[in-house]
Amino acid sequence: MAVISPSRRVRRTPFSDGVEAAGVKGYTVYNRMLLPTVFESVEADYHHLKRDVQVWDVACERQVQLQGPDAARLLQMLTPRNVARMGQDRCFYVPVVDQNGGMLNDPVALQAGEDTYWISIADSDLLLWAKGIAAANDLNVAVTEPDVSPLAVQGPKADALMARVFGEAVTNLRFFGMARFAFQDRNLIVARSGYSKQGGFEIYVEGSELGMPLWNALFEAGEDLNVRAGCPNLIERIEGGLLSYGNDMTDENSPLECGLRKFVDADVLDQCYGGRALREEMEAGSKRKICAVSIEGDLPPCDRAWPVLADGTQVGLITSSARSPDFGTNVAIAMLDRDYWNAGTRLEVQTQDGMARAQVEPKFWI
């Protein structure tokens, strides 16, 4: 592939100097910001992530801040998940849908203060949807992008590393629990969360000037833990069934199709855009859903959706795929029609290099 050209529009992050010094080899662009994709190699990074601990520049998970008397009301208008029970000690994964129930983003939301929420977004300008809804409803809320950049610490040694920098108390956080912890003269929100199945934390770095001091502190504290710069790993996240907005789902998919039924609460569907469409889909049943699929053979990079065929008829799409060293197959995420989503169903996949044989798996690999 070609190199990526520098410009202000494709933004650097508060951690870019550290990422470059660590020898980043590949990038993608996510929310118009640089997101590293490779350091040593995707496979070497994968083995290291499962064994040690990595620090990830995920500043591209930009925050959409809702602030003001109507902030909670606006948040509930955006998502079919009941956010009234969130509180300030837990973050919530919240599907955000449009007026037809189509996915606009699948962020993590948290309450950062009284009347202040942060929505840590996947790759779409959720800010514009939220601003449009707020403006047109004349809500008393400011919708802005604050200077907050997440830094993730992921891997089996994440607890050990985090304890050295933030104190032992940080290891008491439960999954998706959050609290503020001191770093230098600030109190930063830290959550037990992140885009891997290896465990770890996300630190909401409030103030770009803190970026490199925190990056350096983590690397200095973790030398004997073999800490390295890392990034969301394509193989590991497919094995774990971690969905990627824009890859595995778009605004043509409902949260029900995406396996997110447990984040849709019937008692708030009257308060959110798209609630009626979701209620209808719950009554009628979904026509397709996301599944784990294994694919045989040597495959090209999945840089476009691959049609999935059964007896020559298209019955779905492969949206992400990678060769898994640990499971000895190509692990993949697919959106499959109802009659073809049962485990064991044999299918064919049409890649840019030809056809491949595939099978629906009972669940993701980890």
Next chain:
Amino acid sequence: MAVISPSRRVRRTPFSDGVEAAGVKGYTVYNRMLLPTVFESVEADYHHLKRDVQVWDVACERQVQLQGPDAARLLQMLTPRNVARMGQDRCFYVPVVDQNGGMLNDPVALQAGEDTYWISIADSDLLLWAKGIAAANDLNVAVTEPDVSPLAVQGPKADALMARVFGEAVTNLRFFGMARFAFQDRNLIVARSGYSKQGGFEIYVEGSELGMPLWNALFEAGEDLNVRAGCPNLIERIEGGLLSYGNDMTDENSPLECGLRKFVDADVLDQCYGGRALREEMEAGSKRKICAVSIEGDLPPCDRAWPVLADGTQVGLITSSARSPDFGTNVAIAMLDRDYWNAGTRLEVQTQDGMARAQVEPKFWI
């Protein structure tokens, strides 16, 4: 810089096969789609663009389609330019602003049919703002992304090349004029427009399957015109003062600050979001504006906004910069405070590699 990693999320275009065969060396990501940035070199591409003719994959200028009885009303809610006079023979450059008058996009809009408008967007999810405004106002309009991908033909020989593929009549189009022209069994919208000052056209390719046939037809017809694959050229567009959303302006800038006063019509400010803020700014005068600035010395790539200083105080930002072979200086675009925007003002620029001397120019270079 590092390479760009393949994924479905960073979308290929209907012309990507042609772009790759032509030896693309650099990409950026624009509206989550690949946009070529370099073929031979930025400087060689620049000279060729000014001398011959190039075919540009600008499919990343995605269309936001407004369709339905309220389409025209919605379009007017999005922009402070009066769109009632647009008609079906001209496209309009339309600033789109939020409720505070901040720029959300600077697209080109056209009427593609009765009750159907296409907005050819710069790099932000304008679809989400438009959908939010439509949903919250309960408008009778569908806001979607159609399968339409612009292909640009730019350079002094553009008329000659286009006449061979679409017939002589296409050369009768005036600047920003548009009409439908036959290609194979379709009638495609063609406009005299494009993101260079060398003249040329944009073809709205409706149907991805037409992409490579049209690409190939242009190259076959233009061999003796020295047609090449090209792309928006950083040097040429700065020389010409062509603004780039996300680089030279963001939602923190009003269209008045961006030099777009002539696209703000007082008679429609009551109908669009942000109209009141713009009226107030017109009465009070803008506090800063976009200017042409020349900078001395050898400069690094402008991959972040550079502070502009006068006597040690920040008075603006350089947002785009490149070395111009034809004008023998670094040409740049700046947003400068009121007291410092007069031509001839001497300034200092703080790049990542150190300070450089600069001067405000009376106008852009071409």
